[in-house]
Amino acid sequence: MALDHNIVSVSGGKDSTALLLLAIERGAENMRTVFADTGHEHPEVYRYLDYLEARLQLTIERIKPDFSRQIARQREVVQTKWRAEGVSEQVIQNALAVLHPTGIPFLDLCMWKGRFPSMKARFCTTELKKKPIEEQVLAPLLNDPDTQDVYSWQGVRRDESPDRALLVEQEEIGDGLFAYRPILDWAAQDVFDFHRKHGVKWNPLYEQGMSRVGCMPCINCRKNELQAISKRYPEEVDRVAEWERLVSQASKRQGSSFFGPSKMPGSVKGLSHAEAQARLSIHNVVEWSMTGKGGRTFDLIAMLDPGEGCASAYGLCESAAGGN
Ligand code: SF4
Incomplete structure (x- = not known):
């Protein structure tokens, strides 16, 4: 007899944890819990996932992409195409020196691409x-003749963003693959109440000034959130600064910043690419995050305001809305 499967995606954030609790409460059949590991999470997220596994007596599958093949191909591109284009030998050697897989998905992805992601890209x-879960979890299930339908549980809520307000609770997004969004109409308070009902702690990051849980920081993070991150977790800022050095070295233009020009006001017009990227370095953007409106005076009150999260249709990047 063909079976239905339920895949619950968790991020370590409050919404996906409530989603998981709901799936357990409803006795979702053939349930698997998956976590797409970017390697760009705060250590607290991994500790929280361990806590959930122990508390709920289940296994959370850590899904990671491997970019070794793409990086090997990029090394060939650097040695052939870049040389043919007349790129300087120094730049080629710089890139080849760092183009080796680290096993950290976010970093390897950016070194392969020679840049960081942005709002536009x-x-x-x-x-x-999206792809790792599709390729490693959903596709094998959908290709299995014993599978009836697969339900991808997504912890998104309408009040997080205008895009999410338009979502429907259930829709077929592929042959036999359904997106299921059972907490779409929940408010942030409902989510926290549901943790309490089940006696499950929410991620302690919420009590440390974070309004969202996920990549630290997210490319979309708001000024005040970046300020909070830099104050509480300066080591995460230093880590990203080191990533900026590596990704810059891997790039043809020898410059790439974690945040794009739209993050921080002030023109980069007239600057060379490398100069513009240096101006946009995470340490400079953090310094700007300490200033008040307009970037001229220092803001002594670290307010946390909600921001927009990743608009992934899978709801895998938690929005900044809510709090406790
Ligand atoms: S949009 Fe933000 S949270 Fe989502 S993968 Fe990118 S950096 Fe991470």
């Missing part, structure tokens, strides 16, 4: 979350 969600 948000390849991070696709490459780090």
